[in-house]
Amino acid sequence: MLKKNDKRYHHGDLKSALIEAGLAELEEKGLAGVSLRGIAARVGVSHTAPKNHFDSLRGLLTAIATQGFEIQTAEMRRGVEDQPPGPARLRAASNGYVRFALNNPELFKLMFSGSLKDGEDPDIKRAAWASYDVLRDIAHGLDWDKADNPGGPWRTEWMLWSMVHGYATLLVEGEIRRNEDGSLLFDMSDLMPDFGYLPEALKERPKPFQGEGMNDG
Amino acid sequence: MLKKNDKRYHHGDLKSALIEAGLAELEEKGLAGVSLRGIAARVGVSHTAPKNHFDSLRGLLTAIATQGFEIQTAEMRRGVEDQPPGPARLRAASNGYVRFALNNPELFKLMFSGSLKDGEDPDIKRAAWASYDVLRDIAHGLDWDKADNPGGPWRTEWMLWSMVHGYATLLVEGEIRRNEDGSLLFDMSDLMPDFGYLPEALKERPKPFQGEGMNDG
DNA sequence: ATAAAAAATTTACATTGGAAATATAACGGA
DNA sequence: TCCGTTATATTTCCAATGTAAATTTTTTAT
DSSP: OOOTTOOOSSSSOHHHHHHHHHHHHHHHHHHHHOOHHHHHHHHTSOTTGGGGTOSSHHHHHHHHHHHHHHHHHHHHHTTTTTSOTTHHHHHHHHHHHHHHHHHSHHHHHHHTOSSSSOTTOHHHHHHHHHHHHHHHHHHHTSGGGSSOOTTOTHHHHHHHHHHHHHHHHHHHTTOSOOOTTSOOSOOHHHHSOOTTSOOGGGGSOOOOOOOTTTSOO | OOOTTOOOSSSSOHHHHHHHHHHHHHHHHHHHHOOHHHHHHHHTSOTTGGGGTOSSHHHHHHHHHHHHHHHHHHHHHTTTTTSOTTHHHHHHHHHHHHHHHHHSHHHHHHHTOSSSSOTTOHHHHHHHHHHHHHHHHHHHTSGGGSSSOTTOTHHHHHHHHHHHHHHHHHHHTTOSOOOTTSOOSOOHHHHSOOTTSOOGGGGSOOOOOOOTTTSOO
16 A cells, blocks of 8 residues: 555656656657657656666557557447447447547557557557457447358458558548548548448458569569 | 769769668668668768758658659559459559558658658658549549539548558558468458449538547547 | 665766768859 | 859767666665
8 A cells, every 4th residue: 555655666656657757748749759868857757767667768668558559448438338239339439549549649659650669568469459359349240240251350350440540540640631620521430331231242251362463563 | 964973063963862772771771760870871971961952851751751652653553554444443553552561661651650751841742642643533433432422522532541541551560460471361452342332321421520529538 | 784676866878860160073154 | 274153062069869887775675
């Protein structure tokens, strides 16, 4: 039990404090402007103090991104329970995905940066999968993905994930036009129509794609 | 006319040489490892020489990304002419989009980085739109987007673009599983089924989304 | 109380992007 | 051809960054 002012070490819980400060610095200064020294200064410790809790800046960023996935998961789950199973839930979760990206653009970029974070870290892997599972579990409940898809669920999952993630990414990177007040022209409900039925081709057995012509030129 | 050894200035054409060197450095050392000094050293000039042609590293990266969009446009057009108008062309262009991303992953990341490049630069804007237009022009030729979409072409465009771009992004960032030899489990032809027909909801008139609940939390 | 471990600081260093001053080559006009 | 102007590139310098090593301070365990 930690009471008020019960700073057991010099700081008490520097590890959590650094992650919190990192989240704040991220949205204040942008992904490109974030620095280890800046985060440390925000907490009020020397710039080498983080070394005791994270092996490097990369490690700290990985922990921040992990927290990002947890927030994203919560945001996707928000509102899903209010909807009946089926396409409505898929739209609610998808809108949560986009909403999170819009509300935490720099964190979202970090989470999918690939080079700044350590994607092999067990914690971030677990958190990322938990977020992905929200979409996947709902998609698996849809009529068009019940049983007749013996090639595995990958195809329909990836189609949906690609659409949602692509839209969020393009919005966050400023590639897609918004209304003047910053609101969206379309949310995922508009972009992703009634998935109660889907083109028959999607139900065919998928064959592994061997990538002819994919690795030349 | 420039003959061999006709170095008119100290270098001759440093601007182009820097872009070329930057493209090479990018794929060799990755987006995170690229540096102005490294690019300059590769060409054999001092690290401040680029200043005469680009105001900053950001400017040089913007020029590199611009060239990237031009390569991407060519890659998308490759093979499109062989296909009859319609869904087949859409698949060919989409596969070109993904193929470019897989063959130039670091360049692709730079092109959509948002912070490293200057998205307002007129040249990069023109090049990016040219790439986007390949997808858009084909999409507009499809039956399901002929005339009854008075809300503008944005919705169908963005749905397709999101799917293609999202898939390319997730592949490049290593978020989507591949076969052991690096080939894809699905290409865009598998992911994007017969678009000869499409859910009726997509043909309804789109209404502007005002973003209720999008900016809270 | 004292030794051991944990946590944080100080100092130092290599690398980076950029600014300023200087040097060198190309060009244009007499 | 000569010379001044401009374009191009170098040298020197600086602040900021991430990291390593040595040191100091605090906590914990015995």
